[in-house]
Amino acid sequence: MDKDGLVETDDDRPSLFGEPFRGPLPPRFPGQKVHYSLHLWLWKDNPAGRFEPFNTAITCRPGTTRPRPVAPATTP
Numbered sequence: 001m002d003k004d005g006l007v008e009t010d011d012d013r014p015s016l017f018g019e020p021f022r023g024p025l026p027p028r029f030p031g032q033k034v035h036y037s038l039h040l041w042l043w044k045d046n047p048a049g050r051f052e053p054f055n056t057a058i059t060c061r062p063g064t065t066r067p068r069p070v071a072p073a074t075t076p
Contacts, residue, residue: 002034014038019051 002024003012014021014036021036039053046055 002036005034007034022053 002009007024007026010024013023016038019038021038023036024034025037027033027035037053039051041050041052041055044055044058046052047057048055
């Protein structure tokens with residue numbers, strides 16, 4: 001997650017093993033915050049590159065590309 005919550009600044013960009021994350025990215029669904037993203041194609045080959053976010057060589061099943069809504073926690 002981006003510390004200041006602004007997509008205009010990137011002074012807190014994380015990296016993993018020298019690979020910088022992409023972003024900051026705006027929220028894409030309700031409840032998501034400004035964030036950074038790093039994709040790794042570990043089990044499938046990506047012709048565009050190991051850290052590229054999209055892989056045109058595969059397709060996802062419908063309904064599997066967004067998180068499901070989480071039910072609010074209830075208190076006793």
